[in-house]
Amino acid sequence: MSWFESFVLGLVQGLTEFLPVSSSAHLRLTAAFADWQxxxxxxxxITQIGTEAAVLIYFRKDIARIVGAWFRSLWDRRIRGDHDATMGWLVIVGSIPIGVLGLALKDAIEGPFRDLRLIATTLVVMGVVLGIADRLAARDETGGRHRAATQRKDLTRLDTKDGLIFGMCQAMALIPGVSRSGATISGGLLIGYTREAAARYSFLLAVPAVLASGLFELKDAGKGHTAWPQTAFATVIAFVIGYAVIAWFMRFISSKSFMPFVIYRILLGLLLFALVGAGALAPHAGELAG
Structure with a gap:
């Protein structure tokens, strides 16, 4: 991997990690379109460690409060009902599905799941799901002509059942093209949470899973095509760009629809189907190169 490749891939990771478009798919597609491995x-x-570092800094007050309350609740029963202490347990509970499935499906994640036809399918299907979830949320928030707006849930109403649902949605992102934020936000909207609540919990829930995955893969950073210096450089780029994207995205969802991302996902998926179908792009482009 050249320094230019690592710069571009770090930029792509930072730009797409927090948007509901799938960073893993975009890294895969960038390499395929550029004829890189x-x-x-x-x-x-590993580069997701950079974007998760951006989450740790951006949500540092929330995370410090949750972690502190969770630790205190271990020996102080009086605060076990505190919202922040509960959030700590719910993040742990919600992280279980992706941890179990990530280990069980490791070979598939590194192989068959990276087929461009599968990525095209997940881009389109999850784009449609996000669109449906977004429309339902918009309808509830504005209300119909003859009914009042439905009160959507914030994170104070998050319980174990909903935490597990969020967690199962996050686990779907093990397949490139699904999108971690897209799946968890869609799941949150479908079970009645506000856009801001679903996005905030999505980012918090990703922290333990992504950091654990990145640290687990560090042992392979110097093997084959993935070299230590270039990977570290890409991770730093992803951190800087990712922080800016989080700040923008949290402002965006407070008043805007997810429909631009829905349209983008569907169009990109259809384009990918067309390119593979026409033979312009091999389903496993780049996988055996170098």
Whole structure:
């Protein structure tokens, strides 16, 4: 991997990690379109450490409060009902599905799941799901002509059942093209949460899973095509760009629809189907190169 490749891939990771468009798919597609070797699941997992560092800094007050309350609740029963202490447990509960499935499906994640036909399918299907979820949320928030707006839930109403649902949605993102934020936000909207609540919990829920995955893959950073210096450089780029994207995205969802992302996902998926179908792009482009 050249320094230019690592710069571009780090930029792509930072731009797409927090948007509901799938960073893993975009890393895979960038390499395929540029005729580079697929950076692989290990590279993706490690560069996500950079974007999750951006989450830790952006939500530092929330995270410090939750972690502090959770630790205190271990020996102080009086605060076990505190919202922040409960959030700590719910983040742990919600992280279980992706942890279990990530280990069980590791070979598939690094191989068959990176087929461009599967990525095209998940881009389109999850784009449609996000569109439906967004329309339902918009309808509830504005209300119909003959009914009042439905009160959507914030994170104070998050419980174990909903935490597990969020967690199962996040686990779907093990397949490139699904999108971690897209799946968890869609799931949150479908079970009645506000856009801001679904996005905030999505980002918090990703922290333990992504950091654990990235640290687990560090052992492979110097092997084959994925070199240590270039991977570290891409991770730093992803951190800087990712922080800016979080700040923009949290402002965007407070008043805007997810429909631009829905349209983008569907069009990109259809374009990918067309390119593979026409033979202009091989389903496993880049996987065996180098």
């Amino acid at each position: 697929d950076p692989g699941a290990a590279f993706t997992a």
